[in-house]
Amino acid sequence: MRILLQFPEGLKKNALEYARKLEEEGNEVFISASPSFGACDLAISEARKLKVDKLIHFGHAEFHKVEENFSIEYIEYHIDADLKILERSLEYLKEYKKISIVTTVQHIHQLQEIKKFFEAHEKEVYIGKPFGFAKYEGQILGCDAGSAASVDNIVDAHVYFGGGLFHPTGALLATKKPFFVIEPFAGRIERIDDLRINYEKRSRGKILASVDAKKFGILVSIKNGQYNINLANILKRNIEASGCIAEILVADTFDFTSLDNLMSFDAYVNTACPRIATEDDKRTHAPILSANELMEVLKIKKDLKH
């Protein structure tokens, strides 16, 4: 069997060992060396060109059904984090009775144990439902903070269990309640509500910087789970209706140097991974707006005309 292996950055170091194992079983194996940001970002162009029978995507749960001539296998990567740190988190959470817990797919198998721990310490624990991209209750993705947002009205605080700030930041921005991060690897517990204010300020800054924009570049990624040409077309019509110019700019993973080489655009509007507008907006010469931020820009433009 011809097999293409795809790993996210943190798991790429396992690629060689895995490839060797599959080769010993008689398969012909290729390794994708491209960045991989999630199951929204399957190595489809590579798999097609290599005419493989199977794409094995590591580290992420299935994002949506993808129909191709080859089969797609998702191998999740579970990490058993030490839960001793939970004991220490009680002090941080003592004021909050009702809490939600969210995590990434790496620790989703530990969620029930975490829930039981907090219940044993007299918390009411809520596990929210994702909006539709994440696969499991309590799981969050860069583009799906539903597991936190869906219970924001009920709980007194949110708790993210896992590594990094990429995932909790998405959930933080989709909620209003106090937000705590329990990072089992670094042994770090932190309240991160302040980031909401930072991001809100950056968002206001981007909107104000775009009020005079005349030429908008709308970013469309061809990644399987990020391609949204319909939204791009709607935004284009809205921009043009306001008397401005809009063009649709297409890439797989955006190279921000190449994007800026287009030079002509006063602002970009993101329709791909929603995190591009929050995380990458300092990597371009022009602001990168979310669709919502664009609509606010167009509203201000209209108000200014009257």
Place this chain on the structure above:
Amino acid sequence: MRILLQFPEGLKKNALEYARKLEEEGNEVFISASPSFGACDLAISEARKLKVDKLIHFGHAEFHKVEENFSIEYIEYHIDADLKILERSLEYLKEYKKISIVTTVQHIHQLQEIKKFFEAHEKEVYIGKPFGFAKYEGQILGCDAGSAASVDNIVDAHVYFGGGLFHPTGALLATKKPFFVIEPFAGRIERIDDLRINYEKRSRGKILASVDAKKFGILVSIKNGQYNINLANILKRNIEASGCIAEILVADTFDFTSLDNLMSFDAYVNTACPRIATEDDKRTHAPILSANELMEVLKIKKDLKH
């Protein structure tokens, strides 16, 4: 008509104007925001995903026939450089009777005029034939220095007319005679033979650094004009026959950070754009060998065993 426009980096600034013109004619237009390195690097995955009727590729001559469901139009970009600088070059070239002239597709329309100038100053001018990727006699590409190499035995010196060092460096490394660059935009004339020694030293360094390598990663690009899985398979078999490990690593444009995240490889072997092994070898933690350099490494390994 649905049209995708693709521009090399230096011409991306013209994208918006061109898109607007085509839209005014009633077309639906998209702009590729990806890096574009040549006609070997058509935005095929983007064009397929967008289901366009036509891909218009600017700035490069056709590289090879590509069969897709959409049509592909190549629009060359000719720049009329000021030829006054040729007068000054005569002093540099006074010792050489027989010269070859090479240039890029941007100035190929000026080649006959340049030839006539030198002939009027008593030079014998040779215009070589490309190996097969470049389209015109006298034209050079990053991967096709045939127009210089094919007349290296005949001429006393080579002259490159045009911008940048990327193109003449390829021709320089494929020849042995004195090599002059006439850069009409910067008004610069320079003899660049010294670079041959630098590159030769770097090549020796890479070979020596790879002699103890056990695990080789073979780079395969899925770009239309760079995909060479057959060569990759041959190299893999050669490496394995020497008792080492080889895996095939696949990407469109290689992201060297992601490549290095694989961590396991002691050396890379390039089968994509040949210039990756000469230009990008300092961007990775492990040396990037050309196929020829790999064969030399394997030969040294064999000799050391005896």
